[in-house]
Amino acid sequence: KNEVEQSPQNLTAQEGEFITINCSYSVGISALHWLQQHPGGGIVSLFMLSSGKKKHGRLIATINIQEKHSSLHITASHPRDSAVYICAVRSVNDMRFGAGTRLTVKP
Amino acid sequence: KAGVTQTPRYLIKTRGQQVTLSCSPISGHRSVSWYQQTPGQGLQFLFEYFSETQRNKGNFPGRFSGRQFSNSRSEMNVSTLELGDSALYLCASSIGQGAAFFGQGTRLTVV
Numbered sequence: 001k002n003e004v005e006q007s008p009q010n011l012t013a014q015e016g017e018f019i020t021i022n023c024s025y026s027v028g029i030s031a032l033h034w035l036q037q038h039p040g041g042g043i044v045s046l047f048m049l050s051s052g053k054k055k056h057g058r059l060i061a062t063i064n065i066q067e068k069h070s071s072l073h074i075t076a077s078h079p080r081d082s083a084v085y086i087c088a089v090r091s092v093n094d095m096r097f098g099a100g101t102r103l104t105v106k107p
Numbered sequence: 108k109a110g111v112t113q114t115p116r117y118l119i120k121t122r123g124q125q126v127t128l129s130c131s132p133i134s135g136h137r138s139v140s141w142y143q144q145t146p147g148q149g150l151q152f153l154f155e156y157f158s159e160t161q162r163n164k165g166n167f168p169g170r171f172s173g174r175q176f177s178n179s180r181s182e183m184n185v186s187t188l189e190l191g192d193s194a195l196y197l198c199a200s201s202i203g204q205g206a207a208f209f210g211q212g213t214r215l216t217v218v
Contacts, residue, residue, distance in 0.1 A: 043209040097150040
């Protein structure tokens with residue numbers, strides 16, 4: 001079993017829809033990152049969380065340390081949000097990644 | 108402020124050769140980490156450097172090595188290349204263990 005599980009693997013939405021991507025992990029962590037990767041490979045770090053909730057524009061990330069679970073929400077989704085979203089957890093010795101969620105937002 | 112710069116962007120090497128990839132972090136960032144991304148394994152952590160010292164290392168064979176210079180620039184080296192080393196190699200820099208800023212990656216193809 002992967003130590004970082006993301007769901008869903010693939011997600012297709014209509015423009016304007018509210019989107020949720022989930023991440024569950026089984027290891028102790030010092031922080032959790034949400035990353036966005038567009039075709040071509042470039043990765044952008046969206047959030048780094050160790051507790052609570054963060055908001056940046058239309059993006060909201062939450063983490064529940066007791067439940068070992070995090071969610072990334074996108075409000076009013078737009079085709080430019082189409083990308084792969086990756087959850088990454090930082091432990092003492094390394095960083096471990098989920099397999100990613102491929103999001104496609106249709107106009 | 109310039110972002111993280113990785114060179115080269117693309118590279119084709121032959122099995123058995125060695126390769127060196129370079130990463131210039133954002134000015135002021137002393138932590139540099141390296142990752143390998145393949146379609147089959149996804150993203151995997153290679154190693155992390157801070158102030159010229161390797162702080163952590165992922166589960167990769169000894170053919171994978173790296174170093175960091177006094178100006179925080181980092182290089183990673185892969186010796187005796189195998190076909191399975193074909194991947195996107197990403198570098199990220201940060202101030203300590205803060206938010207990471209990624210480079211565009213080096214796409215290595217081993218033939």
